[in-house]
Amino acid sequence: MEKDNLESNSGKWIWGIFYYNKEDDRIFPPKRIPWMGWTVNFANWKSIAALVAMLAFFYFVIFMIERNS
Structure with missing residues (x-):
């Protein structure tokens, strides 16, 4: 299966919005x-770790802004 067609398979989307494909090793595959x-590939631990790291960074930035206000 080609990388370009991995995200187009309807069976790889949970409720049509969450991408879950164990065969796809990309961290951020394109949306449908x-x-x-x-989007995030919820079957790939690196993808989930990248999402958590980004959220933690943004929460830290907001916390620092609020603390210095």
Whole structure:
């Protein structure tokens, strides 16, 4: 199966919004409609770790802004 067709398979989308594909090793695969950006592959631990790291970074930035206000 080609990388470009991995995200188009309907069986790899839970409720049509959560991408879950153990065969796909990309951290941020494109969404079903590619011009809308990227999504997280919830079957890949690296993808979930990247999402958690980004959220932690943004929460830290907000915390620092609020603390210094």
